[in-house]
Amino acid sequence: MEFSNSCSSFSSSSVDSTKPSPSESSVNLSLSLTFPSTSPQREARQDWPPIKSRLRDTLKGRRGDDTSLFVKVYMEGVPIGRKLDLCAFSGYESLLENLYHMFDTLIICGKRDRKHHVLTYEDKDGDWMMVGDIPWDMFLETVRRLKITRPERY
Amino acid sequence: MALRLPSKVLKHILSFIDSNEDRNSVSLVCKSWFETERKTRKRVFVGNCYAVTPAAVARRFPAMRSLTLKGKPHFADYNLVPDGWGGYACPWIESMAAKSPYLEEIRLKRMVVTDDCLERIAASFKNFKVLVLTSCEGFSTDGIAAIASTCRNLRVLELRECIVEDLGGDWLSYFPETSTSLVSLDFSCLDSEVKISDLERLVSRSPNLKSLKLNPAVTLDGLVSILRRAPQLTELGTGSFAAELKPEAFTKLSKAFSNCKQLQSLSGLWDVLPEYLPALYSVCPGLTSLNLSYATVRMPDLVELLRRCSKLQKLWVMDLIEDKGLEAVASYCKELRELRVFPSEPDLDATNIPVTEQGLVYVSKGCRKLESVLYFCVQFTNAALITIARKRPNLKCFRLCVIEPFAPDYKTNEPLDKGFKAIAEGCKDLRRLSVSGLLSDKAFKYIGKHAKKVRMLSIAFAGDSDLMLHHLLSGCESLKKLEIRDCPFGDTALLENAAKLETMRSLWMSSCFVSFGACKLLSQKMPRLNVEVIDEHPPKTRPESSPVERIYIYRTVAGPRMDTPEFVWTLHKNPEIGVSKLAIK
Numbered sequence: 242m243e244f245s246n247s248c249s250s251f252s253s254s255s256v257d258s259t260k261p262s263p264s265e266s267s268v269n270l271s272l273s274l275t276f277p278s279t280s281p282q283r284e285a286r287q288d289w290p291p292i293k294s295r296l297r298d299t300l301k302g303r304r305g306d307d308t309s310l311f312v313k314v315y316m317e318g319v320p321i322g323r324k325l326d327l328c329a330f331s332g333y334e335s336l337l338e339n340l341y342h343m344f345d346t347l348i349i350c351g352k353r354d355r356k357h358h359v360l361t362y363e364d365k366d367g368d369w370m371m372v373g374d375i376p377w378d379m380f381l382e383t384v385r386r387l388k389i390t391r392p393e394r395y
Numbered sequence: 396m397a398l399r400l401p402s403k404v405l406k407h408i409l410s411f412i413d414s415n416e417d418r419n420s421v422s423l424v425c426k427s428w429f430e431t432e433r434k435t436r437k438r439v440f441v442g443n444c445y446a447v448t449p450a451a452v453a454r455r456f457p458a459m460r461s462l463t464l465k466g467k468p469h470f471a472d473y474n475l476v477p478d479g480w481g482g483y484a485c486p487w488i489e490s491m492a493a494k495s496p497y498l499e500e501i502r503l504k505r506m507v508v509t510d511d512c513l514e515r516i517a518a519s520f521k522n523f524k525v526l527v528l529t530s531c532e533g534f535s536t537d538g539i540a541a542i543a544s545t546c547r548n549l550r551v552l553e554l555r556e557c558i559v560e561d562l563g564g565d566w567l568s569y570f571p572e573t574s575t576s577l578v579s580l581d582f583s584c585l586d587s588e589v590k591i592s593d594l595e596r597l598v599s600r601s602p603n604l605k606s607l608k609l610n611p612a613v614t615l616d617g618l619v620s621i622l623r624r625a626p627q628l629t630e631l632g633t634g635s636f637a638a639e640l641k642p643e644a645f646t647k648l649s650k651a652f653s654n655c656k657q658l659q660s661l662s663g664l665w666d667v668l669p670e671y672l673p674a675l676y677s678v679c680p681g682l683t684s685l686n687l688s689y690a691t692v693r694m695p696d697l698v699e700l701l702r703r704c705s706k707l708q709k710l711w712v713m714d715l716i717e718d719k720g721l722e723a724v725a726s727y728c729k730e731l732r733e734l735r736v737f738p739s740e741p742d743l744d745a746t747n748i749p750v751t752e753q754g755l756v757y758v759s760k761g762c763r764k765l766e767s768v769l770y771f772c773v774q775f776t777n778a779a780l781i782t783i784a785r786k787r788p789n790l791k792c793f794r795l796c797v798i799e800p801f802a803p804d805y806k807t808n809e810p811l812d813k814g815f816k817a818i819a820e821g822c823k824d825l826r827r828l829s830v831s832g833l834l835s836d837k838a839f840k841y842i843g844k845h846a847k848k849v850r851m852l853s854i855a856f857a858g859d860s861d862l863m864l865h866h867l868l869s870g871c872e873s874l875k876k877l878e879i880r881d882c883p884f885g886d887t888a889l890l891e892n893a894a895k896l897e898t899m900r901s902l903w904m905s906s907c908f909v910s911f912g913a914c915k916l917l918s919q920k921m922p923r924l925n926v927e928v929i930d931e932h933p934p935k936t937r938p939e940s941s942p943v944e945r946i947y948i949y950r951t952v953a954g955p956r957m958d959t960p961e962f963v964w965t966l967h968k969n970p971e972i973g974v975s976k977l978a979i980k
């Protein structure tokens with residue numbers, strides 16, 4: 242593509258290219274933007290609309306959720322972790338589903354397995370436990386952070 | 396006949412010049428003016444901490460008393476920059492401690508500051524007076540305690556929207572026992588409780604205190620007690636405004652406020668119950684600044700408050716104010732210069748729309764002095780934008796965020812091209828612009844051509860092709876900062892306009908289609924730019940054509956930086972063998 246000062250060569254190329262309609266564009270850019278209605282569960286986006294974290298957290302609280310509960314999530318072997326608001330999930334299933342999308346790998350909880358990544362958490366006492374043993378509400382009260390272990394760890 | 400000003404005379408003249416832009420121009424006249432200017436500059440501003448080395452700054456400005464530094468790119472505010480990217484204050488503090496011991500003021504924005512850093516500041520600068528940290532992180536309340544206890548001449552300590560490891564409220568008790576020289580204290584971003592008695596005692600022994608911003612943990616009772624001890628405050632950030640509704644509590648609060656006859660600025664108001672708002676009525680007529688962005692109060696209560704604020708110049712409010720409330724603002728707040736309207740329901744599938752384009756049109760028509768706007772809403776029209784531009788050609792900052800990406804003019808279904816054309820053409824003094832809604836390449840042709848004074852431009856979900864970026868980079872004469880997200884292009888326009896990038900402070904692009912090959916090529920061709928590729932999930936091998944997640948490009952005389960984390964690729968750190976197939980003219 243050559244740029245020139247006159248507009249004519251460009252107006253033709255922009256006429257040729259199809260202007261993205263809203264739905265097309267959201268599909269094309271689906272790497273970065275998934276509308277809440279199409280994603281597996283109602284996880285609020287952390288980077289849109291462009292408001293600062295303080296306001297975002299305040300608004301979450303307003304929605305009637307029990308405030309937000311952000312925990313760090315690490316995949317073993319990956320130094321950079323993610324942050325997740327556990328209050329956005331209804332239970333273990335939706336949590337796992339979200340982690341699957343976030344880390345692009347199947348994660349299981351509740352049992353050891355040589356082949357799969359297993360989800361563990363650090364509780365209030367600083368102990369590392371298997372996710373899934375206790376009721377979800379109780380889990381929310383005690384969880385401090387999450388770790389996804391490598392397969393064949395145990 | 397050449398006239399040469401003796402340096403004494405020049406020095407005297409320069410003492411009247413405060414603006415750094417002017418001083419930068421002065422420096423370019425000739426060597427002797429450069430020398431005189433640099434030896435007299437007291438306030439130094441560095442817009443990008445990686446653009447220059449601390450040593451170079453210290454060397455150039457031996458008379459430096461105040462240093463302002465900015466670190467992370469602006470989009471870090473919206474979680475687009477991963478943790479660990481950089482922006483460390485320590486090297487700067489180390490350097491200044493050694494070379495500029497007379498430093499009195501440090502202002503940092505979006506930087507990583509550690510407790511060690513803060514302790515170093517406390518220990519190194521004997522006459523330290525001002526510490527302002529905005530959107531910083533990496534430190535705890537221990538670091539704050541060090542500043543409080545050691546800096547005997549401290550006047551300003553402001554923690555604005557920082558992420559602080561809060562180890563408890565003890566830090567408050569570290570201020571000197573005898574009277575303090577505090578003029579401004581802002582700890583609104585801390586979470587934990589402070590002892591009210593500590594706070595009361597501090598306020599009582601700070602006779603110069605004019606500005607105090609409390610954190611949400613301070614209750615209404617606490618607030619009343621503080622106000623009684625500091626009726627001279629001109630700026631107040633309240634704590635939590637919720638409490639059991641008791642008539643005595645309300646009376647006490649009302650009385651406390653009515654004694655604050657010099658109050659000009661009010662903020663905080665977390666969890667504010669509408670029933671307590673009337674306690675503020677007595678201060679309203681004197682208010683010039685009101686931040687209600689955490690006050691989830693309905694329109695009627697907001698209007699009751701705002702109609703008493705005839706001197707208001709700055710209003711930050713939630714969209715719960717509705718169009719009707721903004722109409723009231725337009726008629727009561729004739730001195731308004733700055734308006735920010737924040738979303739109360741940031742979900743994309745929200746069904747009730749509290750504000751529309753009409754609200755902003757009311758304010759644009761009624762408030763003649765309006766020059767700065769930040770407005771969140773769900774949809775807009777070209778007609779509204781055209782009206783706003785016509786009514787308010789004096790706009791300096793216009794940031795419109797239509798929350799729905801690609802939303803067209805909802806009445807005509809056209810892109811918002813015409814509207815933003817009117818803004819760019821009509822508002823000749825526009826310095827900052829954020830666009831949104833459905834926009835074609837044409838919109839950017841207009842902006843490139845007409846927005847001659849725009850220095851900062853923010854774009855999301857817009858444009859059709861590289862042409863968009865090309866229009867901006869080949870136009871926009873004053874462009875210094877450009878940040879773009881989720882726009883479907885990059886390579887060609889970037890490479891074609893590489894030279895422009897050296898005239899700018901920085902360019903950020905995330906979730907666009909910029910290829911790795913283009914980044915490499917740009918890096919190779921432009922040694923005075925740092926080209927950073929920020930990829931949290933890099934592909935195992937990097938083919939030339941693979942799109943990168945984010946790029947951050949900035950001009951620098953400091954060379955490549957040495958503190959990049961794993962997920963940041965730079966040519967210096969990872970020189971790859973092979974020449975890109977892309978060619979540039």
